[in-house]
Amino acid sequence: MELQRIDAGGGWRFWMLLFVITLVMPVLQAGADQSGGAVEVEGYASIVGGRKDQAREAALQNAFRRAVEQVVGVAVESKTVVKDAELLNDKIFAKSRGFIKTYRILSEHAESDAYRVKVFAAVSRHKLEQGLDDAGLLIRKLGKPRIAVVVLEKNTDGQTAPGGTVETQLVTTLGKRGYALVDRQAMLAVEKEAARGNGDHTDAVVRAAAAGGAEVVIIGRAEAAAGAAVGGTSMRPVQVTATAKAVEVDSGELLASVSANQRALNVNPAAAGSEALQKAAAELIEGLHRQLLAAWNKRLTGLRTVRMTVSGIAAADVSRLQESLKEQLSRVENVHDRGYKDHQLRLELEISGSLRELVDEVPSVELGQASLVVSGYSAGQLQTKWLSRPAKGGRGK
Numbered sequence: 399m400e401l402q403r404i405d406a407g408g409g410w411r412f413w414m415l416l417f418v419i420t421l422v423m424p425v426l427q428a429g430a431d432q433s434g435g436a437v438e439v440e441g442y443a444s445i446v447g448g449r450k451d452q453a454r455e456a457a458l459q460n461a462f463r464r465a466v467e468q469v470v471g472v473a474v475e476s477k478t479v480v481k482d483a484e485l486l487n488d489k490i491f492a493k494s495r496g497f498i499k500t501y502r503i504l505s506e507h508a509e510s511d512a513y514r515v516k517v518f519a520a521v522s523r524h525k526l527e528q529g530l531d532d533a534g535l536l537i538r539k540l541g542k543p544r545i546a547v548v549v550l551e552k553n554t555d556g557q558t559a560p561g562g563t564v565e566t567q568l569v570t571t572l573g574k575r576g577y578a579l580v581d582r583q584a585m586l587a588v589e590k591e592a593a594r595g596n597g598d599h600t601d602a603v604v605r606a607a608a609a610g611g612a613e614v615v616i617i618g619r620a621e622a623a624a625g626a627a628v629g630g631t632s633m634r635p636v637q638v639t640a641t642a643k644a645v646e647v648d649s650g651e652l653l654a655s656v657s658a659n660q661r662a663l664n665v666n667p668a669a670a671g672s673e674a675l676q677k678a679a680a681e682l683i684e685g686l687h688r689q690l691l692a693a694w695n696k697r698l699t700g701l702r703t704v705r706m707t708v709s710g711i712a713a714a715d716v717s718r719l720q721e722s723l724k725e726q727l728s729r730v731e732n733v734h735d736r737g738y739k740d741h742q743l744r745l746e747l748e749i750s751g752s753l754r755e756l757v758d759e760v761p762s763v764e765l766g767q768a769s770l771v772v773s774g775y776s777a778g779q780l781q782t783k784w785l786s787r788p789a790k791g792g793r794g795k
Contacts, residue, residue, distance in 0.1 A: 436520040438504070439464040444512050453513035454506065462501070463494040465519040469526060490529050497526050543694070545572065545644075546580040546612035548603050552621040554636060554671040563672055564620040564640060567679035568686075575687065580612045600645065608647045613776065616686060618642030620678060622671035628663065635663050636670035640678040644690055648778040653693045656685030701731055701748050704756065704780055708743040708770070711784035715768065716743055719784070723747065726763050729756045753780065 441461025445453040470490060490497070501519040508514075547569050551562030561582065573579055585606055600617055607615035620640035627634050638661070644654040658681035664670035711719065720733045729749045736744040749756050753775060760782065763770050767787050774781040 436518065437465050437468045438516070438518050439468065440514060440516045442512060442514055445508065450508050450513060453508070454515065457506075457513045457515045458517070459495065461515055461517045462498050462519060463491050465501075465517070465521055466491060466494040466497050466526065469497075469521045469523070490526070493529070497522050497529065542576065542578040543613045544578045544580055544611055546585055546603075546607035546610055546615040547572070547582070547618075548585050548607075548615065549618035549620060549642070551619075551675070553675075554622050554624045554667045562620070563675040564618065564679040564682070567676060568616065568618070568642075568683060571680075571683050572687075580607065580610045585610060604645060604647055604650065612647055614644055614646055614653065614690075616642055616644050618682065620675060622675060624667040624671065632665045633663050634665065634667050634670060635661060636667055636674050637661050638671070638674035638678045640675075640682055642682045642686060644686055646778070648776055654686050654689030656682050656689065658682050658685075701750055702778075704747045704749055704753055704778055705736075706745040706747050706780045706782065708745065708782050708784050709773075710741055711743050712741065713738060715784065719743070719765065719770070720745070722763050722765055727756065727759050729759055747780075753778070756780065 439461050441457040441459070441464065443453045443456030443460055470486065499520040499522045501517045504516040504518055506513070506515040547565055549562065549565035549568065550558055551564050552558045553562065569579060569582065585603075603617050604615055618641060620638060622636050622638045625635045625637065637659070639657075639659055641657045642655075643652060645651070646653055658678040660674045660677040660681065662670040662673035662677070664673065708719065716735070716738060720735065723730050723733050723745075730747050731750060732748040734746040734748075736746055738744070747756070757772055757775055757780065760770055760772050760780075769785050769787065771783045771785055772780065773783050
């Protein structure tokens with residue numbers, strides 16, 4: 399009998415546990431869906447001419463739009479949503495149904511003059527990011543870094559030609575995707591110089607890119623080699639091997655590295671080479687674009703280091719400034735002192751978000767009888783000036 403009582407108690411506890419799980423699991427699942435691009439929204443539409451069926455469909459479409467709007471609000475900054483409202487409407491919101499993976503109607507009802515429907519919709523982040531990418535909004539979110547492109551290309555005749563097929567296609571496609579590109583003329587001299595040698599010209603290219611105002615430089619090589627005619631025919635194959643890497647100008651950090659191998663067949667080796675080079679360029683673009691977005695998005699969501707100089711500051715004010723930066727700037731997580739000489743302070747800041755956002759915050763720092771002014775900035779660097787203000791009834795330092 400005792401054993402039976404234990405079994406009965408165990409069974410009771412089992413069924414209670416099962417009951418609790420059935421209650422809790424939907425809540426946990428909803429939480430997981432929310433983080434993965436699924437949202438709960440309500441759609442609304444007016445009933446015109448007594449057509450509840452049309453109003454229901456319109457309310458459902460309105461719910462889809464609201465679901466996509468919510469996920470877009472997470473993907474891009476609110477100021478981007480406001481500034482590019484018309485572009486988002488044309489490219490994204492007007493096509494909301496296409497971004498919905500699945501949906502579940504939670505409730506619906508008709509009012510006297512309107513129809514309401516509440517849904518739980520899963521938005522395809524992959525399709526949405528593609529849409530935002532096509533509209534150039536992801537690049538805008540990242541501050542449209544200025545990019546220089548240098549590709550040394552060797553065609554089937556063995557001659558190295560700067561500004562060839564691969565470079566032209568990279569520049570054209572990246573421009574269409576919203577990248578800010580440095581004038582190609584600024585890079586021609588270094589390309590021609592690099593074409594004369596066979597060594598690694600990365601340093602020279604990076605210096606030239608910096609002089610042209612670039613923040614990132616894409617350095618590549620592409621070589622087309624023609625083979626013998628195939629099977630006794632006049633068709634000749636051409637094999638193209640191409641590589642490219644994206645380097646941050648200021649820090650020298652490698653942001654992306656890709657390679658491509660493509661082949662084409664034609665009676666004219668030059669035509670086959672051009673076709674294979676174009677296919678290689680398309681492959682390089684996709685790899686570079688994907689890796690650059692990943693690297694930059696990681697910076698926006700993680701911490702990065704910015705070197706900051708403060709000119710005109712007295713030694714007695716150094717500690718006060720460092721504390722103020724940490725306490726008042728939301729983007730600054732930590733401040734490291736890297737030296738002081740001749741009234742110039744060198745700091746390293748660990749920041750979240752972008753450098754541009756930090757620059758916008760700097761003027762808000764409260765320093766009593768002094769202010770901090772941004773005098774310049776570039777990738778990874780921020781230059782500021784310490785300005786003392788005269789106190790009432792006295793003179794400033």
